Amino acid sequence: MIDFSLQIELFSRHILANDWGRAHLFRNHRHLIVDNAEEGTAAAHSLVRQWLPHLESALIVMDEDAGLRLFLGADPAGAAELAALCADAIRLDTCYFMSPQLGEMTRRVDRAVRGRRPASATTLPTAFACAGEDLGLPAFQMPQGGFRYYPQMIRWVIDQVERLVVHGGVEAGSIAIIAPFVSDALRFSLQTGLDARHIPSATHRPSRALQDEPAARCLLTLAALAHPDWHIRPTQPDVAQALMLAVDPLDPIRAAVLAQSAFPATRPAIELGRFGDLRPDRQQRITYAIGEAYERLRDWLYAYRAGGELLPLDQFFARLFGEVLSQPGFGFHADLDAARVANQLVDSARNFRWALEDTSLAESSPDMPPAVRLGRDYLGLIGSGALGALYYPGWQTPDDAVFIAPAYTFLMRNRAVDVQFWLDIGSTGWWERLYQPLTHPYVLSPQWPAGQPWTELDEFTSRQEAMRRLLLSLMRRTRRQVYLGISDYGENGLEQRGALLNLINRLLLQNEGLGSTGVSPRPSLDAAEEGFIGI
Known part of the structure; x- marks a missing residue:
């Protein structure tokens, strides 16, 4: 490889x-x-x-x-x-879909970030004309007063998306929610909130490891339980999570009780206990309806184990998904995102087998065919943190869903939307670059003079230029308006005053009608009801 x-x-x-x-x-x-x-x-x-x-x-x-x-x-x-x-x-030099207000804002942002720095060969000042429809909307819109806490900002974003879709005539597929980084917590909060409003959403994070996806971990754990001869023992929390995702509607508390009872840590063998053998009080706590679905899953795994003919791992995943997990009463039945992850896992395991099957023939044994042995190796490899193969369908998202993604991922799709939401503009993630001490992208570039040291001034200048390129590229992929989400405290609970927030404050001070006082983001318990500030 x-x-x-x-x-x-x-x-x-x-x-x-x-x-x-x-x-x-x-x-x-x-x-x-x-x-x-x-x-x-x-x-x-x-x-x-x-x-x-x-x-x-x-x-x-x-x-x-x-x-x-x-x-x-x-x-x-x-x-x-x-x-x-x-x-x-x-x-x-003409954009045929961006509004004149956004076009003017790109020039203001360009001037504000560039300052007095001379333009390089790739950052020449441009007279950029906009021929899009003039809707009379400000380029930037943000809640008056801002928010104190991060969840308040998320709730405001969900409220505004609902307002745009239900009352504003904006299609869900024409809205993008963008953040410097999209954590599991942010992704879950946004998708859960949008689902509650019956607004479809889709997300894509290409840097996310395949084994970090809950649906993939569920399939990997069930594969380890179905192949005890591989001696890959899943942890009890992994079994609890797998049962919670596989059996619908099993909540985390009862999933933990079921895993502790059916797969105790003191049991040396890789065996799942029967629901009927559990203590009566635990059966009642888990409920018999869930116990019935659990028994169906367990019976399928044990029927496969007893069949004698083990399948290549990708075929095992496909059979498990098609015959059990995608059926009514199981967790993948109506979960399109889980189906996508399952398909990606099948493709990854199949590509791994196709790449190494011929080379493993010399090491095959009658007890374990090459394809099965490669399944064991794949399970161990992906469990160690190796990334899955490139999955092109993962870049294809539904056209009728709100798109949630990191900023650079959105830009690589080269797709314009009507409305963008920039989350957490106080975060330093909009300005900081990835820390790459061994593969420094500037010093190792052919354009960098040999022997010249990298200084703090170079670091600052490169970050400013990267933020300028990022902001201009995002705005030039917007037709109508950009909503700015701000909270005093970030996702990690720390106060934030990043470079993008400073830039917005400078634009507010320059904005006609605000005079010299400007508007400084201040805490507000419910700024969603206080109106907006337009720039």
């Missing part, structure tokens, strides 16, 4: 360095389109430079204010250099 960076290294140093390989590539492809060139790496730009003389035609598309994946090796300055190699340069 070769990761992406090593693939690029092998291609650049060995395949392109080989005369036959280079000639084969250049001879068989005579036309080239490069989209989002600013998000490409230096190696990709080097390939394009070598390729251009051999092409009959080429189109290179670049966004001047992007280069958002710098932390992954993007080289926007290198993309700008490719323009000099093109015969014609066509500059598009």
Whole structure:
């Protein structure tokens, strides 16, 4: 198994360095389109430079204010250099869907963040025209007074989404809720609140490990229980969580009681006890209806164990999902997100088996066929924290659902929406970059002078520029309006005064009609009823 960076290294140093390989590539492809060139790496730009003389035609598309994946090796300055190699340069400076108010706000944000810094080759000041419909709405809208606590802000966001969908004529699929980071708690709070208002929602976090998904952990735990010969003993909390997700409607308290009774930690064997063998008081506490569903799940697992013919792990997951978990009375029956995770897990296990099945034939034994042994290895590998394979359908979300995602994930989809909600604008996450001491994206860039040290001023300047690119890119993917969510205390309970909040305060001070006093966010118990501040 070769990761992406090593693939690029092998291609650049060995395949392109080989005369036959280079000639084969250049001879068989005579036309080239490069989209989002600013998000490409230096190696990709080097390939394009070598390729251009051999092409009959080429189109290179670049966004001047992007280069958002710098932390992954993007080289926007290198993309700008490719323009000099093109015969014609066509500059598009009109947005046909963004409102004039948002267009003006992009210029104000650009000036406020850039300050007196000179523009680089990839951050030239632009006269950006907006031809979208003028609805007379302010570009930014925020609750007057702000909120003290983080849950109050979340409740306000859910209230505003409901108002827009029910009374404002905005489709749910045209709303995006964006935060610098989307934690499990934030995701759960937003989706639970929207579900209670009957508003569909979808979320995507590509950096989230597959084994961190509750539905995946449920399937992995049940797979360990179904294969005791693998000697992978799940913990009692994992069994409780698996039973809670698998049996509907089993709550966490009764799931813990059932796991303690049916899978005690003192039992050496990997065995699930029968519901009928539990103490009567525990049966009554768990309820007989849930006990019946539990028995159906247990009977299926034990029938599989007794069948004698073990399946490859991906086929086991598919059978367990199709024959039990997706049926009425079980937890995956009406859970589309759980179905998506189950499908991703099946694909990941299948790809793992296909990649290594041939190499494992030499190590096979009559007691454990290669495909089954690979299932055991996969279970141990994913339990150790290895990420699953790339899952392309995970990037495809329903068109009629509110989209919840980290800011950069939303931008990588390159999709415009009517309304955006920016959560927790006081968080430093809007400004701070990922800490990468071993793979520093600036110092290791080809644009960085060799031997020049990285200083505090460089760090500050790079963070300001990254926030500028992020904010402009988000606003240029909005048709109508941006709602700003703010709370004095963040998700971790600490007071926040990040760079984005300071920027908003400066824009408020500049806003016509507020004079020199401005509006400083202050605590409010229920700002949702106090109106809005528009910028």
